[in-house]
Amino acid sequence: MTTGTGRGGRTPTPRGERRRAALIDAAAAVLEDAGFAAVTHRAVAARAALPLAATTYYFASRGDLVTAAVERIGARHREHAHAVLHGLPPAPQPDEIVADVLVSLVAGADEPDPARLLTFYERYAQAGRQPGLRERVGAWTDELVDQTAGVLRHYGLPATEPLPRLLVAMVDGLLLAGLVGADRAALRQVRDDVRQVLGAIRVGPTG
Amino acid sequence: MTTGTGRGGRTPTPRGERRRAALIDAAAAVLEDAGFAAVTHRAVAARAALPLAATTYYFASRGDLVTAAVERIGARHREHAHAVLHGLPPAPQPDEIVADVLVSLVAGADEPDPARLLTFYERYAQAGRQPGLRERVGAWTDELVDQTAGVLRHYGLPATEPLPRLLVAMVDGLLLAGLVGADRAALRQVRDDVRQVLGAIRVGPTG
DNA sequence: TTCCAATTGGGACGACTGTACCACATCGGA
């Protein structure tokens, strides 16, 4: 219960924690490679080069394992966001650069990666059916909206609600559409679309 | 091969076709109720009150059954779109009404239904991993963009690309975010957001 | 009516799944 070790309130060991972390890493890797359905005890154990029983020892159920993997991915996304926000180019920048920043923020990586994005949006569907995940995903989205507002303000663009929220929604929708597009060009197109919208925002008052 | 009956080039019977249709209906119902993973032979057969073997008799594989269910849902979505487009209120309309029309068009129902929308977006994730589905979903999205452009033109709003595409993407993103929101209010909020954007579009030139 | 393809439905198979069990190893503090 204390830290999540399989058995009761035992004291975990550093080595044990390392193994547990390795399992979470493996679960996250499987999740991003092949989706939620592929995150089985056996697949994760094999990926981590650990025996099957390790998964049941460190996680009470498959759901816990999946949740841990989602949080791990979320943490990485958040790290990337912080890196982006700290390395923000100084204020006067053409819309191309601002669009790059925003897309990179939402996509959680410098370059939108189809496999990763697939998991990203599959998570929404999962969250809709699992009450536990719903809150996490909701909070994640809120965070993204706040960060987007910060970027807009930083570049002197209007950032009053609901504009940032609408912008994030649009980028989400565009990335989603880009995923079913034939090639990577559809994903690159997203940046041009966002740039165009930013240009329009500079003129119109509301958005 | 001819019409899709399980066995070779046999001549299907009206009753057989009815049974096949019943299975597709059941598969679509299960799909919208509980998602892709829940569409199993047994679940579909039980839903249709038919023996298990009926599913393997009429469909070569589970994938075929799922694909048929997706197409059935797509057909319903398309019917709804046509109904909306034919019952379009005459040209001068406040943005509230236009927003209603657009959201209803994208959501595929008069009122956005969480369960249905969940399947709607889960489909994107599935399409990303199944080449067969990808084309269908891509075509579906293109159709939606064209219909949206038609509605915009009908109400004297700018409808040059990429505006309709961006609008559809935004509605998709908003509906997605509304799904992980706590209650239905988040989904109703979508219409207000769209209305606001329409107001901005009337002013700004590009979008 | 007769007949044969179309259909039906019950059951079985092997391959997975999550999870539990248990004998063994290991390691840190008394």
Place this chain on the structure above:
DNA sequence: TCCGATGTGGTACAGTCGTCCCAATTGGAA
């Protein structure tokens, strides 16, 4: 040194899955 908590790993079990098989039945054309 010992000893018990912690960690390890091989295996087993019950359940569900997709798919297949096959005997019985049906219904429309001859």
